[in-house]
Amino acid sequence: AQSVAQPEDQVNVAEGNPLTVKCTYSVSGNPYLFWYVQYPNRGLQFLLKYITGDNLVKGSYGFEAEFNKSQTSFHLKKPSALVSDSALYFCAVRDNSGAGSYQLTFGKGTKLSVIP
Amino acid sequence: DGGITQSPKYLFRKEGQNVTLSCEQNLNHDAMYWYRQDPGQGLRLIYYSQIVNDFQKGDIAEGYSVSREKKESFPLTVTSAQKNPTAFYLCASSIHSGVPNEQFFGPGTRLTVL
Numbered sequence: 001a002q003s004v005a006q007p008e009d010q011v012n013v014a015e016g017n018p019l020t021v022k023c024t025y026s027v028s029g030n031p032y033l034f035w036y037v038q039y040p041n042r043g044l045q046f047l048l049k050y051i052t053g054d055n056l057v058k059g060s061y062g063f064e065a066e067f068n069k070s071q072t073s074f075h076l077k078k079p080s081a082l083v084s085d086s087a088l089y090f091c092a093v094r095d096n097s098g099a100g101s102y103q104l105t106f107g108k109g110t111k112l113s114v115i116p
Numbered sequence: 117d118g119g120i121t122q123s124p125k126y127l128f129r130k131e132g133q134n135v136t137l138s139c140e141q142n143l144n145h146d147a148m149y150w151y152r153q154d155p156g157q158g159l160r161l162i163y164y165s166q167i168v169n170d171f172q173k174g175d176i177a178e179g180y181s182v183s184r185e186k187k188e189s190f191p192l193t194v195t196s197a198q199k200n201p202t203a204f205y206l207c208a209s210s211i212h213s214g215v216p217n218e219q220f221f222g223p224g225t226r227l228t229v230l
Contacts, residue, residue, distance in 0.1 A: 009156070032216040034218060036221075041204075041224070041226070042223055042224065043120075043122075043206055043208075043221035043222050043223045043224050044159075044206065044208075044219075044221040045221070046218040046219070046220070049216065049218055051216050090158060090159065094216060096216070103161055103164070103174065103175075104161075104219065106151075106158040106159040106160075107158055108156060108157060108158040109156075109158050
């Protein structure tokens with residue numbers, strides 16, 4: 001079974017400060033990891049993904065995420081937060097261990113509020 | 117929201133009625149998915165389809181049905197057997213479910229049971 005945990009329901013950060021949104025995962029094989037963002041009453045937008053290779057992944061809108069296999073984490077980061085980054089962020093995982101494991105499992109989401 | 121459209125944006129249903137939510141994509145994607153989103157629970161997979169005329173149940177398929185007669189279309193029917201249908205429903209697609217490509221999401225349909 002695969003699972004994702006986003007330990008913080010809400011993260012508040014001041015505009016211009018660095019932000020981190022945490023994600024830990026559990027899979028039986030190796031993980032494929034994704035971050036998505038959702039604005040109110042909208043669908044999800046893809047930010048970035050880790051498949052293999054470099055542990056630091058760069059994505060859209062200045063976001064990046066670091067894959068840490070020993071800690072089974074994939075935290076989302078941005079050096080300088082913008083008010084427009086305020087949204088709901090979802091981490092998702094897929095196990096690459098074999099046939100039938102095509103499903104993405106999503107975390108419960110973290111609400112990011114960037115304070116002017 | 118890419119090339120995926122969902123309609124209607126808001127839908128109201130009386131108890132005991134079936135309703136069908138539309139999802140169309142023009143991305144030429146093979147795989148399509150239906151998720152349900154409830155506050156504080158993330159997204160849960162209802163059904164997914166990897167190719168035309170084939171689909172599989174996800175984690176919460178009870179009370180729902182789907183069809184995949186065309187590559188572009190993956191409608192979801194919420195039946196009267198679904199005990200708690202009020203939710204935000206999201207449709208997604210990807211190039212192929214066998215490779216780790218990202219999913220593209222539609223704008224969603226908010227269903228309310230009166």
